[in-house]
Amino acid sequence: MPPLAIADLLNPAQATALMTPTGSNTPKLLLAGSRPFKIENNVRINQRTHISILYHHKGDEVIEYPEMTLNSDTSVGYLLHMARTDKLFNPVCNIAYSAGKPSGQSKGHKYSVMLGRDGKPVPCLVDYSTCQGARICPFVSDDIKITSHTEGSRVALQLQLDQRNAGRAxxxxxxxxxxxxxxxxxxxxxxxxxxxxxxxxxxxxxxxxxxxxxxxxxxxxxxxxxxxxxxxxxxxxxxxxxxxxxxxxxxxxxxxxxxxxxxxxxxxxxxxxxxxxxxxxxxxxxxxxxxxxxxxxxxxTTVCNISSVKVNCGHSSKADMLMTEMVWLPCSSRFTVVRPEDGYWEECPKILLICHSPHTHPIPLPTTTPVQIKAEIKALIRSLEHELADMTPQRFCRHPAVINQVKELCPAVEEPTVAHLHPSLANLDHIASYIHNEVKAALPHGTGWDGTKLDWL
Known part of the structure; x- marks a missing residue:
């Protein structure tokens, strides 16, 4: 599936520039355009790796549900064309799937799509990780247990949830x-x-x-x-x-x-x-x-992301009526991220995401906040510097400056909230962690009287 641009995440109804900076700490919002500007088929990027389809995208676009392949013999690639001034990041941090072990890193690799100014491949660092699957209730139906997919999207997720609740009174x-x-x-x-x-x-x-x-x-x-x-x-x-x-x-x-x-x-x-x-x-x-x-x-029908802290399902066994512990539904899908080694970023400001093998679990909920949206939220928190000491997630969501900013970002929604920026922000624990980090950075000695004295001395 083609990835979503950050502007499409914020305002699916329009594809225009949505926001102007409100302060020096607030970066410019990324422009719209979720469609790849170039698609290549059957690309061999080195002697061992063959990509069946390669999507070329701008670096400001969010890949939330990357497309997979039916087997490990072929792969799907996403080449992000960044600006030399952009900050390097891992696109796996934006996807809805939880990636982890088996994982690893190696360096010194060269790929035909990672070219420097002289047209020659630059040395690249390769990070690979594996989808961690999902957690399900042991009493889910068999059709949920054997679910697999190679393409996911918000629409497909909604259809999956609707089918799961079909016939429900x-x-x-x-x-x-x-x-x-x-x-x-x-x-x-x-x-x-x-x-x-x-x-x-x-x-x-x-x-x-x-x-x-x-x-x-x-x-x-x-x-x-x-x-x-x-x-x-x-x-x-x-x-x-x-x-x-x-x-x-x-x-x-x-x-x-x-x-x-x-x-x-x-x-x-x-x-x-x-x-x-x-x-x-x-x-x-x-x-x-x-x-x-x-x-x-x-x-x-309970299915949750592997990153969820939920331990038990609300469904009980008729044998003992005890809380039922969620079980792991494994997955072998692989994500590989290729980026230039240190010192070669300005020559080749590109990031390559390679995906292969199907997901053997239902489509996960988008509980991971994309890096770009997270940066916008943190910049907005920093802009409230005089109210940062006693800021809470509830106060942040109700703050007039935040409400006005969200309305600018989501003009198609009548009364938007922070959760309209991304579904993961409905979890106030995410916002609380961002506030905590910004408070710790701005007030390293704490928010009490002793901290105030140390900050002013």
Missing amino acids: YFTAEEEILNKTIAWFRFIMDNGCGYTLQEAMEYNEQERAIRDHIQLTPTKAKQGQKTKKTCQGRIIIREQSYICCEHYGSFSCKHFVLYPARRGGYNFEYLCALIVNDEPVISKIELQAHQQGYGLLMSC
Whole structure:
């Protein structure tokens, strides 16, 4: 698929220059033009590498979903023609796929498309990496597991999501109540009573196996950080009216307790049946939900990028009703980036991206912010220098200067937000990391009184 220009990402309806600099720190926005200005077929760039199709693009264009080949015998290439004053970057940082190991680097290579001013090939540095695939729920349907593609796009992604939700009933209040009940049960099972650890508990073999499995979940979710030990009491039902830790009482009221009738929004009958494993009641409620097109009897459709921090899927196994850990769906697609070695950039300001082999997983969501858009966001953050000390992602998104800038970038949208620049910016953690880096660079001694004194001395 032809790549997207940054202006097309910001404003798909128009292909014009969208923005003028608002300050000395804000670079000029890249001009539109997502179509390759030249296409070559059957190009042999060296003795070992044959490119079936080579797209020539301007250096300001974003390759989000690069085209792949059906096998490793041929490749698809994207040659970015940069300006000598442009900053060198890795185009793999812009793609929606997560690249990683097996990876490596070598130097001293020469290619027929990487020519210097004298028309001779210049020494090049070659970086190669492999698509890391995706993570899926173990209970997804087989057609999702065996999905593969060689071309991706925003349109193809939308079609994929629509097909995944085909035949799905509209979201109803009954479904919300059922989902909320299941979520509460999982929370109770995974976390138990959160009060301070007191006396040791004795469990039978089945209970011990379940608790050992559960205790691994928060550790994985925290990327290996150990969680503090809390009360190990069993969660029980009392008087058929409330759920609590077995240590809860009039003299220990800080232990876990839940009064569903007071809080509302739960199917108490279903929640109690799950806790005591009343199979007839569980089957009756879940069969009714399945007939309406939702519930645990439906096949799962959860697929996430490998870069996601999500550990578990919301779908549960009917055997134990525990949180289901996502599994890895591998991929062997290869990305190779060729760039001039140090000292040859001015002679040959080009970057070559070579792709081959199909992706053996669904089309991923565009969760990676392109380098060019990231630079625009950082420049905009720096322009708010007097308000940088206490800047937050929410304040940044609501700031009048940011709103005006986004409106200039996206004139076709009636009320644009920062997320209209790129879908990944809907994740405020991305913006928070950019703000943190800029604050650290502008105020290296911190934002407190001591930091202020050091900065002014």
